[in-house]
Amino acid sequence: xxxxxxxxxxxxxxxxxxxxxxxxxxxxxxxxxxxxxxxxxxxxxxxxxxxxxxxxxxxxxxxxxxxxxxxxxxxxxxxxxxxxxxxxxxxxxxxxxxxxxxxxxxxxxxxxxxxxxxxxxxxxxxxxxxxxxxxxxxxxxxxxxxxxxxxxxxxxxxxxxxxxxxxxxxxxxxxxxxxxxxxxxxxxxxxxxxxxxxxxxxxxxxxxxxxxxxxxxxxxxxxxxxxxxxxxxxxxxxxxxxxxxxxxxxxxxxxxxxxxxxxxxxxxxxxxxxxxxxxxxxxxxxxxxx
Amino acid sequence: xxxxxxxxxxxxxxxxxxxxxxxxxxxxxxxxxxxxxxxxxxxxxxxxxxxxxxxxxxxxxxxxxxxxxxxxxxxxxxxxxxxxxxxxxxxxxxxxxxxxxxxxxxxxxxxxxxxxxxxxxxxxxxxxxxxxxxxxxxxxxxxxxxxxxxxxxxxxxxxxxxxxxxxxxxxxxxxxxxxxxxxxxxxxxxxxxxxxxxxxxxxxxxxxxxxxxxxxxxxxxxxxxxxxxxxxxxxxxxxxxxxxxxxxxxxxxxxxxxxxxxxxxxxxxxxxxxxxxxxxxxxxxxxxxxxxxxxxxxxxxxxxxxxxxxxxxxxxxxxxxxxxxxxxxxxxxxxxxxxxxxxxxxxxxxxxxxxxxxxxxxxxxxxxxxxxxxxxxxxxxxxxxxxxxxxxxxxxxxxxxxxxxxxxxxxxxxxxxxxxxxxxxx
Numbered sequence: 001x002x003x004x005x006x007x008x009x010x011x012x013x014x015x016x017x018x019x020x021x022x023x024x025x026x027x028x029x030x031x032x033x034x035x036x037x038x039x040x041x042x043x044x045x046x047x048x049x050x051x052x053x054x055x056x057x058x059x060x061x062x063x064x065x066x067x068x069x070x071x072x073x074x075x076x077x078x079x080x081x082x083x084x085x086x087x088x089x090x091x092x093x094x095x096x097x098x099x100x101x102x103x104x105x106x107x108x109x110x111x112x113x114x115x116x117x118x119x120x121x122x123x124x125x126x127x128x129x130x131x132x133x134x135x136x137x138x139x140x141x142x143x144x145x146x147x148x149x150x151x152x153x154x155x156x157x158x159x160x161x162x163x164x165x166x167x168x169x170x171x172x173x174x175x176x177x178x179x180x181x182x183x184x185x186x187x188x189x190x191x192x193x194x195x196x197x198x199x200x201x202x203x204x205x206x207x208x209x210x211x212x213x214x215x216x217x218x219x220x221x222x223x224x225x226x227x228x229x230x231x232x233x234x235x236x237x238x239x240x241x242x243x244x245x246x247x248x249x250x251x252x253x254x255x256x257x258x259x260x261x262x263x264x265x266x267x268x269x270x271x272x273x274x275x276x277x278x279x280x281x282x283x284x285x286x287x288x289x290x
Numbered sequence: 291x292x293x294x295x296x297x298x299x300x301x302x303x304x305x306x307x308x309x310x311x312x313x314x315x316x317x318x319x320x321x322x323x324x325x326x327x328x329x330x331x332x333x334x335x336x337x338x339x340x341x342x343x344x345x346x347x348x349x350x351x352x353x354x355x356x357x358x359x360x361x362x363x364x365x366x367x368x369x370x371x372x373x374x375x376x377x378x379x380x381x382x383x384x385x386x387x388x389x390x391x392x393x394x395x396x397x398x399x400x401x402x403x404x405x406x407x408x409x410x411x412x413x414x415x416x417x418x419x420x421x422x423x424x425x426x427x428x429x430x431x432x433x434x435x436x437x438x439x440x441x442x443x444x445x446x447x448x449x450x451x452x453x454x455x456x457x458x459x460x461x462x463x464x465x466x467x468x469x470x471x472x473x474x475x476x477x478x479x480x481x482x483x484x485x486x487x488x489x490x491x492x493x494x495x496x497x498x499x500x501x502x503x504x505x506x507x508x509x510x511x512x513x514x515x516x517x518x519x520x521x522x523x524x525x526x527x528x529x530x531x532x533x534x535x536x537x538x539x540x541x542x543x544x545x546x547x548x549x550x551x552x553x554x555x556x557x558x559x560x561x562x563x564x565x566x567x568x569x570x571x572x573x574x575x576x577x578x579x580x581x582x583x584x585x586x587x588x589x590x591x592x593x594x595x596x597x598x599x600x601x602x603x604x605x606x607x608x609x610x611x612x613x614x615x616x617x618x619x620x621x622x623x624x625x626x627x628x629x630x631x632x633x634x635x636x637x638x639x640x641x642x643x644x645x646x647x648x649x650x651x652x653x654x655x656x657x658x659x660x661x662x663x664x665x666x667x668x669x670x671x672x673x674x675x676x677x678x679x680x681x682x683x684x685x686x687x688x689x690x691x692x693x694x695x696x697x698x699x700x701x702x703x704x705x706x707x708x709x710x711x712x713x714x715x716x
Contacts, residue, residue: 017384122401288379
């Protein structure tokens with residue numbers, strides 16, 4: 001059955017009925033996978049067109065961010081780093097999953113507005129549009145991961161820090177913040193059609209989230225600061241789970257934190273169906289509403 | 291309905307009882323003597339919701355290889371119909387079924403990113419239209435070739451002229467190879483030369499046996515491209531069948547009826563005209579509908595009055611297409627002399643064999659020969675005196691002696707040069 005798309009389409013029957021009954025939705029997504037790739041390529045190329053250092057910007061901005069956080073939290077506030085890791089390594093290891101999460105969430109939640117012009121003219125499975133953005137975000141993160149390796153190498157040479165062997169798993173772990181952000185974003189996307197307030201609110205909450213989540217400081221420090229009775233609730237932050245697991249892979253004496261990890265898995269498993277359902281409801285009607 | 295012949299081609303698209311409802315908000319009117327309570331309620335709820343059926347009870351079928359035109363005025367529901375078929379929005383009721391892949395030739399430039407180069411845009415746009423990378427790879431050269439972009443293919447398209455952009459977009463769109471192709475008013479693009487090329491490409495696609503659904507307000511395109519038509523009016527389908535009849539219906543909706551008798555005295559005249567003469571009235575003769583089949587000459591009678599003495603007065607008729615392009619001219623090789631105050635009638639008969647099938651506006655001029663300026667207009671009505679439609683019906687019987695008469699591709703232009711001679715040089 002799995003022939004190349006265009007050849008077998010001659011006999012493929014499509015039925016269009018009210019209420020979005022679509023018997024080949026998932027097949028369509030597979031057929032349009034090339035479009036997701038093209039959209040990702042467009043996002044990345046367009047972003048750095050007519051810039052001098054081009055792709056360098058996707059390195060510079062997280063690095064500067066990391067330097068600021070390291071200075072404020074590590075040097076000024078003099079917070080404890082995570083185990084043997086230098087403060088900058090720990091911060092950078094947190095920035096990567098956090099950025100993946102927040103980018104995925106915001107691009108998935110705004111997809112109906114940002115691609116409205118295209119979606120009102122052409123049919124393609126709508127999920128392809130945020131998927132393309134997500135792919136672009138992933139590529140950025142892989143570049144960031146390269147930078148992280150460089151930072152680790154430098155601290156190995158200067159401070160003698162040796163990462164855990166588990167570091168090889170890190171790129172695989174990116175799947176967690178992506179799924180988490182993407183499907184929560186999909187869940188929010190139809191709301192964004194009717195209530196544009198979300199357009200303003202989401203970046204705002206993401207900014208708060210960045211400080212609630214242990215990005216600029218270690219999870220242990222944060223837990224110590226939270227009152228005893230709220231500590232467990234605090235540790236259920238699913239994004240913290242995504243951040244912790246990346247740090248666990250890099251820092252040798254970091255202890256695996258189960259509650260946040262399991263909470264993250266639960267969130268992901270729950271939001272995949274919820275997100276898809278909400279998104280599909282949105283994609284059926286948004287053309288008439290936007 | 292001629293289209294209902296026994297046809298053993300398979301049905302490729304079936305539309306059954308399809309309707310599309312939109313909910314529109316109307317501002318309520320508040321009565322002038324409204325009570326306080328009514329005013330408060332009005333404040334809270336200024337709008338009332340109303341159902342609006344953009345399409346209702348639409349059913350039709352398309353056989354494989356048929357080329358269907360959807361004709362209708364603005365707001366008749368044509369674009370909504372295309373949106374439903376191309377799955378951009380879903381019907382409120384009914385069912386649409388089709389086999390294979392549907393793709394639409396888009397409004398030019400949709401999905402183009404100005405920052406990207408021509409090459410990057412070709413791939414992006416191709417992907418948006420549902421082509422795979424291999425598809426585009428295979429067609430890339432012919433796309434560049436057709437668009438005449440040449441060495442600018444690696445320049446960001448924001449530096450393109452609008453014509454270049456349009457050509458590239460059309461080139462990508464026209465290489466699509468779906469099972470059903472949707473064409474929505476995209477053909478009026480670019481300069482004259484490219485427009486011709488587009489029409490020729492569309493003719494090629496049409497002749498290749500592809501199933502096409504086409505929406506256009508330009509009846510010559512509908513004629514050239516399609517072999518069946520449906521007419522929509524206010525969301526309802528009022529006709530499904532032969533193209534010529536559909537166009538007649540559409541024109542009927544457009545102008546209520548063709549005028550066969552018209553006062554010309556009140557019509558505007560061009561400025562700077564030497565008004566020695568005044569055309570008062572025109573009557574179209576022997577034809578109630580202004581639709582001319584093969585072998586029917588276009589005959590009309592002009593009544594004109596002389597303001598001053600005028601000698602050697604003749605009539606010139608200019609035939610213009612829907613869009614105003616002049617297509618042909620006819621000179622009456624006959625002259626009349628007028629004394630001031632004279633009212634005379636001049637009858638003209640024009641052989642229409644040279645004229646392509648289509649709708650024409652006929653503009654009339656009175657001319658006066660003089661030794662210095664042969665084209666001296668003494669009166670002129672603009673933009674037109676009457677409308678006519680030229681058809682090829684009846685041409686089949688003449689096909690033996692004149693084979694080219696049966697078919698007229700839109701890319702062939704509007705008039706035919708007669709009396710062509712030649713010989714084979716061995």
